[in-house]
Amino acid sequence: MKEHVLVIAYIEENDLLSLQKARDITLSMDPTLDVVQFIKPSDDPQVDQQKQVEELKNALSANVDKVFEGAVQVNTNVVISDNIADWVAEYCEKTAVDLVIKAGHRSESLFHTPCDFKLMRQIPCPILIASHKKWKTKANILMAIDLSREDEIHQQLNTSIMNWGDKLSQITHNPLHAVYSIPIAKPLLEFDVVEKDAVLHKKGPEAKEKMTNLLAKYDIDSVTSHIVAGPPDKTISHEANALKSDLVVIGYVDHDGLGKLFAGNTAEKVLHFLRTDCLIIKLPSE
Numbered sequence: 001m002k003e004h005v006l007v008i009a010y011i012e013e014n015d016l017l018s019l020q021k022a023r024d025i026t027l028s029m030d031p032t033l034d035v036v037q038f039i040k041p042s043d044d045p046q047v048d049q050q051k052q053v054e055e056l057k058n059a060l061s062a063n064v065d066k067v068f069e070g071a072v073q074v075n076t077n078v079v080i081s082d083n084i085a086d087w088v089a090e091y092c093e094k095t096a097v098d099l100v101i102k103a104g105h106r107s108e109s110l111f112h113t114p115c116d117f118k119l120m121r122q123i124p125c126p127i128l129i130a131s132h133k134k135w136k137t138k139a140n141i142l143m144a145i146d147l148s149r150e151d152e153i154h155q156q157l158n159t160s161i162m163n164w165g166d167k168l169s170q171i172t173h174n175p176l177h178a179v180y181s182i183p184i185a186k187p188l189l190e191f192d193v194v195e196k197d198a199v200l201h202k203k204g205p206e207a208k209e210k211m212t213n214l215l216a217k218y219d220i221d222s223v224t225s226h227i228v229a230g231p232p233d234k235t236i237s238h239e240a241n242a243l244k245s246d247l248v249v250i251g252y253v254d255h256d257g258l259g260k261l262f263a264g265n266t267a268e269k270v271l272h273f274l275r276t277d278c279l280i281i282k283l284p285s286e
Contacts, residue, residue, distance in 0.1 A: 003031040004095060008088065008102040011037070011063055018103030019067040021130045021277070025101065027071060028171050034075045035064055040082045053078045085118035092123045103130035117268060120252055120280050126164060128279045129271075139246040141169055143178045143223075144236050144270070146251060147210045157251040158214060160281045165249045166220050168279070174246070176220065179239045180211055182229040200229040233269035240276055247277040 007022045019035070026033055037060050042049055056078045064074050081087045088100060100123055102116065116129050143165040146154055169176045182203050184194060204227050211225045226243075228235045240248050252267040267280055 003029050003098040005029070005031040005033050005099045005101065006088070006091065006097045007033065007035040008084065008100065009035050009037045009060065009063075010103065011060070016063055016067050017132060017134065018101075018130055019063060021103060021135075022101045023067050023071075025128070025168070025171060030072065031098075032075075033072055034077065035060065036077045036079055038079050038081055038084050038087075041080050049080060053080065084115050085122050088119060089122040089124075092125055097123075097125050099125060100127040101130065102127060103132075116271075120268065120282070124282060126160075126279060126281050128277065130277045131275060133246075133276070135172075135174075135246040135277075136244065139172065139174045140243060141165055141172070141174050141176050141247045141249065142236075142240050142243060142245040143176065144232075144248060144250040145178050145180045145211065145214065146266075147180045147207055147214070148183060153253065154251075157253065157281060161249050161251055162214075162218050162220070164279060164281060166218065168247065168249070169220075172247075176223045177226060177243055177245065178211065178215065178223050179226040179228060179236060180207055181232040181235040181239075182207055182227065183232055184230050186231050196229045200227070203229070232266050233273060236270050237273035240274060245276060247279060248274060249279045249281065251281045 005022075005026050007019070009018060011018070022033075022035070037056055039049070039052060039056060057076065060076045060078060064076055068074055079087060091097065092100065100119070102119065119127055143161050145158055145161060147158075148154075165176050165178075168174075182199055184196065184199055207227045208225070211227065215223050215225065226239055228239055236248070236250070239245075248270075250267050250270060252265060271278060271280075
């Protein structure tokens with residue numbers, strides 16, 4: 001069965017980078033590919049929105065033809081909606097989408113928008129949020145692995161992260177790295193209760209063994225592993241920057257009720273500090 005990929009296009013001043021990334025990622029998948037662009041509803045009776053939609057459809061089709069050059073069939077659509085996340089979530093449920101790619105031009109001061117986080121929380125499938133930066137010549141992919149828990153849902157999440165990392169590595173021909181951050185609460189570091197080096201020295205060997213055992217389960221040619229210590233939102237983004245990774249694959253686990261209020265979500269915290277493409281792997285709620 002073909003994979004179904006939905007691309008949310010945001011094309012400003014004929015910037016085609018978002019579509020080019022979608023093309024590079026999806027071409028070898030031979031997917032069912034839908035590209036949709038959104039326009040906000042207008043309350044102005046003088047505005048002919050249907051005309052706007054037709055004009056945008058023509059422009060979007062032309063840009064898709066320019067980028068994909070007929071290599072795959074692409075379905076294009078322009079939707080009038082002021083709530084992208086709700087529309088996409090409903091679309092994903094109805095059509096069983098396997099991957100959502102959302103890209104767009106963002107300023108240096110704001111990489112992830114409120115819409116990005118709503119999409120992460122609402123859609124049931126993985127979502128790749130692409131930055132407005134070209135991939136480097138010698139790029140690499142960083143997988144953020146969680147070895148702190150051994151329950152079924154986190155094992156499934158690690159498996160999905162590894163599978164997607166391997167798939168994207170084969171598509172892009174870029175090497176794979178895996179990182180696990182031994183968690184340390186920020187207050188413990190801020191008040192000098194513990195030191196990162198001491199935690200790494202004490203817990204690092206066990207974490208390294210767990211990582212080695214996990215990687216051994218997968219038929220992946222080569223993965224370079226990294227064990228760090230500290231608040232994961234800071235350490236994972238720091239490692240991605242140090243490795244000059246162009247794509248980070250990270251898991252997202254829903255937390256219900258008080259768990260969400262107190263714990264939040266590590267993936268969301270990490271994304272606040274990342275300035276790279278991010279593939280967020282979503283599994284059902286605990």
